Amino acid sequence: MGTLILVVPLLLIAWLFWTQRRRQQQMRSAQDQIEVGQEVSTTSGLLGTLVALDDEEGSIEVSPGVQVRFVRRAIMPREHVTGQGGARQQPDEDDAPNAVDLDKHDDQTPETKAE
Numbered sequence: 001m002g003t004l005i006l007v008v009p010l011l012l013i014a015w016l017f018w019t020q021r022r023r024q025q026q027m028r029s030a031q032d033q034i035e036v037g038q039e040v041s042t043t044s045g046l047l048g049t050l051v052a053l054d055d056e057e058g059s060i061e062v063s064p065g066v067q068v069r070f071v072r073r074a075i076m077p078r079e080h081v082t083g084q085g086g087a088r089q090q091p092d093e094d095d096a097p098n099a100v101d102l103d104k105h106d107d108q109t110p111e112t113k114a115e
Helices: 001-030 080-081
Strands: 038-043 047-053 057-065 065-070 074-076
Touching: 001 074, 038 057, 038 080, 047 065, 074 080
Parallel strands: none
Antiparallel strands: 038 047, 038 074, 047 057, 057 065
């Protein structure tokens, strides 16, 4: 019984180290696979398209013409983070009945009556 009390905590500690090491290897492998033009995410949650990459840093385009530089270790492939393969789902119109139409022009705005 006394040896069991010593062995169980040692096995638990070994298992924790093993899972942490495996997770680090998976992260390193995912970071090695990123390529320019790929949808990526940063550790802070910023999403965009990778436009430049070198050994130390990468540039992510977050909006047309807007690029942000990040340390390479902070950049991950988007499918690794979301598990969706980077695919975006478009919401159905029925899902958001009160959604704002961003394509609407000012000349289509209804007139308001002055009091």
